[in-house]
Amino acid sequence: MxxxxxxxxxxxxxxxxxxxxxxxxxxxxxxxxxxxxxxxxxxxxxxxxxxxxQQSIDLLRDIGIWAEIEATAAPLKKMRMIDGTGRLLRAPEVTFDSSELGMEEFGFNILxxxxxxxxxxxxxxxxxxxxxxxxxxxxxxxxxxxxxxxxxxxxxxxxxxxxxxxxxxxxxxxxxxxxxRWSYPQVAVVLNLEHRLPHQHVSTEFHTATGPFTLVPLPGRQSALVCVETEDGAAKLLAMKQEQLERELERRSHSIVGAFKLASKPQSFPLSxxxxxxxxxxxxxxxxxxxxxxxxxxxxxxxxxxxxxxxxxxxxxxxxxxxxxxxxxxxxxxxxxxxxxxxxxxxxxxxLLNRSLLTSFLPVQAARSTGLYLAGKFGPLRRLLMHEGMTPGSSFRPGRPAGRPPVNS
Ligand SMILES: Cc1cc2nc3c(=O)[nH]c(=O)nc-3n(C[C@H](O)[C@H](O)[C@H](O)COP(=O)(O)OP(=O)(O)OC[C@H]3O[C@@H](n4cnc5c(N)ncnc54)[C@H](O)[C@@H]3O)c2cc1C
Structure with missing residues (x-):
C-alpha cells in the first residue's frame, strides 16, 4: 500500500x-x-x-487536474448532423452551436x-x-x-x-x-486521423444506414473517428491497407476536412x-x-x-x-x-437513436427526420435538445440561454 x-x-x-x-x-x-x-x-x-x-470538465477543474489536460484537448464548439442514409426520407442537416446556449464550447475532446x-x-x-x-x-x-x-x-x-x-x-x-445485457449487430471502428483542412472545432456526425460516422476534433488538424458499421463492413475496413482505408474514410466523410492520413492504429469495439x-x-x-x-x-x-x-x-x-x-x-x-x-x-x-438509423420501417425514419427538421427550424427546441444532451434535468428553460458565459463576453 x-x-x-x-x-x-x-x-x-x-x-x-x-x-x-x-x-x-x-x-x-x-x-x-x-x-x-x-x-x-x-x-x-x-x-x-x-x-x-462542460459539467464533466468542471469536475476535472474542481479536482485540480484540468490544467494538466487542457493543452492537449480540443474544444467542441459546434455539432453538425448530416443524414447520409441515402433513404427516401432524409433529415435536413442540423448544426448545434454552443454560442446559442451562451457557452464558449459544449466541452472538450481529450486523449x-x-x-x-x-x-x-x-x-x-x-x-x-x-x-x-x-x-x-x-x-x-x-x-x-x-x-x-x-x-x-x-x-x-x-x-x-x-x-x-x-x-x-x-x-x-x-x-x-x-x-x-444486450448487443447490436454493429461494430465501432475507432481511430485518429490527420486531415488537410481545419475542423474549426466542429464535430460532424453522418447518420448512415449502418450507424453514425462521427469525426470529433482533436488539437491541430486532427480528429478522432468513430465509424459504426455492420460486422462484415467493419471487418472489410480493418482488412484494408493504410492508403485504401484513408481514401475510403475520406469518401465517407465527403472530403469535408480534405484528405486523411491515419494517426493511430484502428481499433474495433462490438456495440453492446x-x-x-x-x-x-x-x-x-x-x-x-x-x-x-x-x-x-x-x-x-x-x-x-x-x-x-x-x-x-x-x-x-x-x-x-x-x-x-x-x-x-x-x-x-x-x-x-x-x-x-x-x-x-x-x-x-x-x-433509440441507434435503432432509428438501422430500421427500414418508414414511420420511424419519418419520425427521426421530422425531429431533426424541427430542431433545425426552432431555436427553443434546439436549445433544449443541446442542454439535455449534456446535462439532464437542469434548470434550463427553452427560450433563454444557459450555461457558463463565454470567456470574452
Ligand atoms: C470507442 C469508445 C468511445 C467512447 N467515447 C466516449 C466519449 O466520447 N464520451 C464519453 O463520455 N464516453 C465515451 N466512451 C465510454 C467511456 O470510454 C467509458 O465509459 C469509460 O472508459 C469507462 O470507465 P470505467 O472506469 O467506468 O471502466 P473501465 O475503464 O473499464 O475501468 C475498470 C477498471 O477496473 C479495474 N478492475 C477490474 N477488475 C478489478 C478488480 N477485481 N479489482 C480492482 N480493479 C479491477 C480494471 O483494471 C480497470 O482499470 C467511449 C467508449 C468507447 C468504447
Missing amino acids: AQTNQPDIFDIAVVGGGPSGRIAALTLAQAGFSCALFAPPSAKPDGRTTALW NSNLNAVLEIFCDKQENLTIVGESVEAACFDGSCARLTTRDGQSVSARLAVAADGRNSFLRETAGIDVK GMNAKTLTGERLALIGETAHVFPPIGAQGLNLSLRDILDLRDILLSARVRQADPGSTAVLSAYEAKRRGDIKTRTNAVD
Whole structure:
C-alpha cells in the first residue's frame, strides 16, 4: 500500500483504476473522506479519445487536474448532423452551436492516455487516499463494513465500497447484483486521423444506414473517428491497407476536412449495452461501466459516470452533516433514487437513436427526420435538445440561454 498512516476502517474503498474509479477516489478524498483505491496496473494503453461535456470538465477543474489536460484537448464548439442514409426520407442537416446556449464550447475532446496518466499522478500524491496496486479477489459485505482482499493478502475494511471495476465487475457479481445485457449487430471502428483542412472545432456526425460516422476534433488538424458499421463492413475496413482505408474514410466523410492520413492504429469495439438491475448492495454503490455500458454513440458513457460521482459525493456530504454512516441504507437508497432516472433516460435515448438509423420501417425514419427538421427550424427546441444532451434535468428553460458565459463576453 502506498501510504502508511492508514485507518483501521476507511470511510470509502473504491475498486477500479479506470477513469471512473480514479476520479471518484480523488473527488471523495478531496471531500475529506478517508479513502482506499484498488487500482491494478492497466493491461494495455488506451488509444481512444473521450468527448466530455462542460459539467464533466468542471469536475476535472474542481479536482485540480484540468490544467494538466487542457493543452492537449480540443474544444467542441459546434455539432453538425448530416443524414447520409441515402433513404427516401432524409433529415435536413442540423448544426448545434454552443454560442446559442451562451457557452464558449459544449466541452472538450481529450486523449484517454493523457487523462489516465494525469489521474495516476494526482492519485499517487492525494492526501487521504491509500493506493493498493492489486485487484480485489475476495469481498464480503456485512452490517458493519465491506472487507476487500487482494490475492497477495492485502486487506481493507471500509464503511462503503464503491465498485468501479468495469463491465465484468467482480464486486457486483460477488454482491449478487444482476444485470441486463444486450448487443447490436454493429461494430465501432475507432481511430485518429490527420486531415488537410481545419475542423474549426466542429464535430460532424453522418447518420448512415449502418450507424453514425462521427469525426470529433482533436488539437491541430486532427480528429478522432468513430465509424459504426455492420460486422462484415467493419471487418472489410480493418482488412484494408493504410492508403485504401484513408481514401475510403475520406469518401465517407465527403472530403469535408480534405484528405486523411491515419494517426493511430484502428481499433474495433462490438456495440453492446448493459444496465445493473440495482445500483446498490449492502455497503456497496456501483458507478461507471460497472453500473451502465453504452455503445459509443452520443458521447454519454464517461459523462454519465461523472454524474454518478457528483451525486454520490453530494449524498455522502449531506450524510456527514447528519453524522450518518457513509454505507448506511439511507445513503444507498438516496443514491439509487438519484441516479436511476438519468441512467434510464440516457440508455433509452442512445438505443433509440441507434435503432432509428438501422430500421427500414418508414414511420420511424419519418419520425427521426421530422425531429431533426424541427430542431433545425426552432431555436427553443434546439436549445433544449443541446442542454439535455449534456446535462439532464437542469434548470434550463427553452427560450433563454444557459450555461457558463463565454470567456470574452
Ligand atoms: C470507442 C469508445 C468511445 C467512447 N467515447 C466516449 C466519449 O466520447 N464520451 C464519453 O463520455 N464516453 C465515451 N466512451 C465510454 C467511456 O470510454 C467509458 O465509459 C469509460 O472508459 C469507462 O470507465 P470505467 O472506469 O467506468 O471502466 P473501465 O475503464 O473499464 O475501468 C475498470 C477498471 O477496473 C479495474 N478492475 C477490474 N477488475 C478489478 C478488480 N477485481 N479489482 C480492482 N480493479 C479491477 C480494471 O483494471 C480497470 O482499470 C467511449 C467508449 C468507447 C468504447
